[in-house]
Amino acid sequence: MSVPAEVRRLPNQPGVYRFRDAEARVLYIGRATQLRSRVASYWSDLRDRPRLRRMTPLISAVEAVVCDSVHEAAWLERNLLRRRKPRWNRARDGQESTVHIGLEEGPSNPGLKVLYSPGPGYFGPYLGGARARNAVSALHRIRPLAYTAARLTGAERDMAAARGVTAADRAALATSIRAILARDPAELATARADLIAARDRASSNLSFELAAEIHEELEALDWIVSPQRTATLEPTDLSAAGWSNGILVLFRVRAGRLDEWTQRPCPPERAKRYLTATPADWRDFATRNAELAASLQ
Known part of the structure; x- marks a missing residue:
């Protein structure tokens, strides 16, 4: 065919x-x-x-x-x-399972956890528990917040010393992790560079299994911080519309989930009310998809 x-x-x-x-x-x-x-x-x-x-x-x-x-x-x-x-x-x-990432910044148990139920201050939601856990491992590798706890075991103190972190670094590490999970461009670029450098060091040392592990962590971090508007933790309800060449495309978000997509012929005068009601941060998404819909007619 x-x-x-x-x-x-x-x-x-x-x-x-x-x-x-x-x-x-x-x-x-x-x-x-x-x-x-x-x-x-x-x-x-x-x-x-x-x-x-x-x-x-x-x-x-x-x-x-x-x-x-x-x-x-x-x-x-x-x-x-x-x-x-x-x-x-x-x-x-x-x-994929739906998961969230919780950031604990207090001195007793600082670090990141993958959680299956949302809570205040959590990041996400994300699809894929394995990917989220690999992303958490990636962040622990480059931002070892867990080793800044007020109480550490002997082995943990040795690891903290090897990684060059102390309790005094807790706030700075937590701030960096929060910015990475919030998709701050500068922090993301630095995090990716740190992981790539760690992967390349492992490869140069012929530690190919470790290099492969870090590469999986890098891909997992890219997955969870990639642009994503179709599912949020905010219980938002909204409608977004795009129009192109006589085709109106409508998206509806209910309780933070984009779960309805329709498209139909529509004259420009009738499309105006939908376009006017579209939130500014959805206009580009809706417009380019209306243009695609029109091109497929």
Whole structure:
């Protein structure tokens, strides 16, 4: 089967795609690291995926949302499936667990913890417990806050000495970690550079297993700090709209989750009220996805 022309117009960026049949019913929702490559694969050899091979001839329209990261795409797919699972999707939630990261700054037990329930001051939410734990390991490697506790065991005191930290460094390390988790660009750049330097030192010392471990930690840190607006800890409700070439795209956020995405033909005069009500920090996201929707018509 040849790849439809609209699929070739998809960008090779992270995002979520949706297939509809001739009666505009949603067949399937999926996520992609590279939208064009992933969606085009449905028109390739699907002998190892007989279920999808049966679905592909039913596809009449392709829709997509470009996301700012793979993590954001994973959340959007999860939210949409939780709200309404199409016939050809098998799972409603995906395989990743929802976790949060808690930062303790007090002298008795400073450090980071991966938690499965949200709480005041926590960071997240994140998808993937293993990734979050690797990210915490990455931060401990470069910002060893746990070794600044008021009471340490003998082994912990030795590690603190080896890492060159004392209780006097507690506030500065906690501030740096907080800024990293809050996606501060300068702190993120420094953290990545520190991890890359640690990985390269391990590799130079022929400690290849350690180098691989640090590389996994670096990827995990990138995952949790990547741009992500489709799930937040704030119970926000809002609507965001974008319009392009006669197509209106609407996104609805309920209790901090973007879980509804619709698009339809709409004249500019009717689109104005939706566009006016769109929060400023959502306009770019909504507009570029309206432009994508119009290009796929």
